Structures are given as structure tokens and as C-alpha cells.
Amino acid sequence: MSLLAEQRRDVIVEQVRARGAVRVSELAEHLGVSDMTVRRDLDVLARRRLVDKVHGGATAVGEHSTEEPGFTAKVTRELDEKDAIAAAAAELVEPGAAVGLSAGTTTWRLAHRLAATPRLTVVTNSLAVADVLHTRGAQGRGTTVILTGGVRTPSEALVGPVAVAALRSLNLDVVFLGVHGMTAAAGFTTPNLTERDTNRALVDAGQQLVVVADHTKWGTVGISTIAELGEADVLVTDDGLAEVDQAVLRGEVDRLVVAHTGSGHPGSGQPGSGHTGGST
Incomplete structure (x- = not known):
């Protein structure tokens, strides 16, 4: 035994x-x-x-509020969940829109989907996101990619005063924000103080805020809050999030979208439903 x-x-x-x-x-x-x-x-x-x-x-040991795993370390985690979230989030984007994408592995997966959407203007502080849009031929579909300047972080983000200044001059239709963690008390958080300022400027530039976060982000707290839960117009997560936690989020965000992974998570909503709860 x-x-x-x-x-x-x-x-x-x-x-x-x-x-x-x-x-x-x-x-x-x-x-x-x-x-x-x-x-x-x-x-x-x-x-x-x-x-x-x-x-x-x-x-994992050591993943505390100020620890920031590198992009390579995070990119292999929750692959099915991130792909399902990216597919659901891409449905929220119309051709010709001005879109902001924060740095992160979930927004990186979303960039793969958006490369096929024509005539977008994509603003990002992510080197990895910009590279995906370039290599997948988004520019050939009439998409313009604007990469902010700034100082590079372990998560492949460009942050700091240069990035913030660039974002403050822009007006975007929708911003997609990836986060390190989310809780009812702390909201959407990051372990990087400088990245918080850049992400906040990106949030403020958008008319609509869509947070993309897989179920493992619930209950995780980074040192700095980017936005309160109630600031999200839409939160796209996956069906690995327990139903009790989904209920909490429905009470906070305007609209909760639960992407179905087909992996049989115990927290799953109705299979194939795609969306649950919240007003639109």
C-alpha cells in the first residue's frame, strides 16, 4: 500500500x-x-x-505572486484549454476591427486564429504575437500589425514607459487580455509590476475588454492588479472551471463564455454549449 x-x-x-x-x-x-x-x-x-x-x-513550488514563468515554460501548459478559448474568443472579432492583444500564451494562441480574419489592425506588446501574425500571412489579408516598443520581459512582453506612451494614444474596438491569475478579491493580476502598467494602458485603450484565461488561473494571485473582475465585458475560460467558480464569475463579469474542450473536466457546463451565463 x-x-x-x-x-x-x-x-x-x-x-x-x-x-x-x-x-x-x-x-x-x-x-x-x-x-x-x-x-x-x-x-x-x-x-x-x-x-x-x-x-x-x-x-508548482515557488510560483508565488512575484514569480513570472517564461514564455517557453508556459506555452506547453493547458494546450487544449487555450486552443478552445482562442477559438471562442476569435468569434468575437469582426473583419476590419482594431484589436489589442496583450502578451501571453493564450493571446498567442488567439493570434493564430486571428491571422485568418481580414483587414484587422492589431496592436500588441507581444513579440510572439506579432511573429505569429507575420509568419501566418495576416498582412497579406490586409491586416496591419503595430508592435509597441519597450523593455522585454520573460513572458516576451514589451513593457515600460515607451509601451505605455504608445498605447495611451490609441483607440481600439476590443482588447484581449491574458492574465497570470484571477480571484474575486484581487481581480485580474500579474506578477510583473511594470507589465501591469502596460496592460492597464492597453485595457484603457479599448472600448471592450475581453479577458482570456484558462481554469488554472482562478485562485492564483499576482502581486499587482490589472483590472477588477467587473471591468471585463467578456471573460472567456474553459470547462475545467468548477461550476461554483463559474457562478462567482457570472456575478461579476458582463458575460461569461465557457469554451468546451471535450476533455470531460468535472467542472464542465453543457457539452457543446460554448456560452454560459451573464448578460450581453
Whole structure:
């Protein structure tokens, strides 16, 4: 029995390291054990400093409010969720729109989708987003890409006074914001103080704010708040977010869009529904 427990804990550590964060319910389903068993395993692993136990799950050790994982480290996490979110978010963009895309791996996936939408003007502080639009031929479809200047961060963002000044002079139809974390108390947050100022300027430049965030961002808090939950006109997340947490968000944002991944998450809404809750 002890060996089986250790094998189970090894799997948990591998999942946390690969994904950055996991929920108790997901681990219980994956391992075929009870939530209580998983919580006991997390207690053991937390005492060994192999994971950090948080409300409802666990995160990789050291992922605290000021730690900013690099773009490469984040790009492989929650791939199905980010692709589903990107597909749902792309439906909100009409040809000819002026669009802002913040830095981040979810907005990077969204850029892959938007490359096919004609005649966009895309403003971004993300080197990776700009590269996607260029390599996928967006300019050949009449799209103009505007890249802010600034100082480069580990998340491939350009930040600082130069980026802020450029964004403050613009007026955009819609801004898509990727975030490090979100909670009811702290709102949408980032672990990078300088990136917060740039993201805030991007938010202020848009007539409509769409936040794109997979379910693992719920309950995570970065050191600096970019915007309150209620400032989001639309929040696009995935069906891995527990229904109780979806209910909290429906009460805060104008519209909640839940992208269906088909992965059978325990927090899933109605399969294939695409949208839940909120007024439009």
C-alpha cells in the first residue's frame, strides 16, 4: 500500500510540474481515488516541498505572486484549454476591427486564429504575437500589425514607459487580455509590476475588454492588479472551471463564455454549449 501511495504521489508531482497547477478534483478522477486521498497526498508532498498546496489543488513550488514563468515554460501548459478559448474568443472579432492583444500564451494562441480574419489592425506588446501574425500571412489579408516598443520581459512582453506612451494614444474596438491569475478579491493580476502598467494602458485603450484565461488561473494571485473582475465585458475560460467558480464569475463579469474542450473536466457546463451565463 505504501508503494502504491508513493507511485500516486509521483504522478501528482509530474502533473503539477508539467501543468504548473492542478485541481484536487482533476487528480482524483485521473488517479481513481477520492478527493480526500488526494488532499492527504498533497499534504505529504507540501511537507516535502515538492508542491505548494493551495485552495482546491496545488501549484508548482515557488510560483508565488512575484514569480513570472517564461514564455517557453508556459506555452506547453493547458494546450487544449487555450486552443478552445482562442477559438471562442476569435468569434468575437469582426473583419476590419482594431484589436489589442496583450502578451501571453493564450493571446498567442488567439493570434493564430486571428491571422485568418481580414483587414484587422492589431496592436500588441507581444513579440510572439506579432511573429505569429507575420509568419501566418495576416498582412497579406490586409491586416496591419503595430508592435509597441519597450523593455522585454520573460513572458516576451514589451513593457515600460515607451509601451505605455504608445498605447495611451490609441483607440481600439476590443482588447484581449491574458492574465497570470484571477480571484474575486484581487481581480485580474500579474506578477510583473511594470507589465501591469502596460496592460492597464492597453485595457484603457479599448472600448471592450475581453479577458482570456484558462481554469488554472482562478485562485492564483499576482502581486499587482490589472483590472477588477467587473471591468471585463467578456471573460472567456474553459470547462475545467468548477461550476461554483463559474457562478462567482457570472456575478461579476458582463458575460461569461465557457469554451468546451471535450476533455470531460468535472467542472464542465453543457457539452457543446460554448456560452454560459451573464448578460450581453
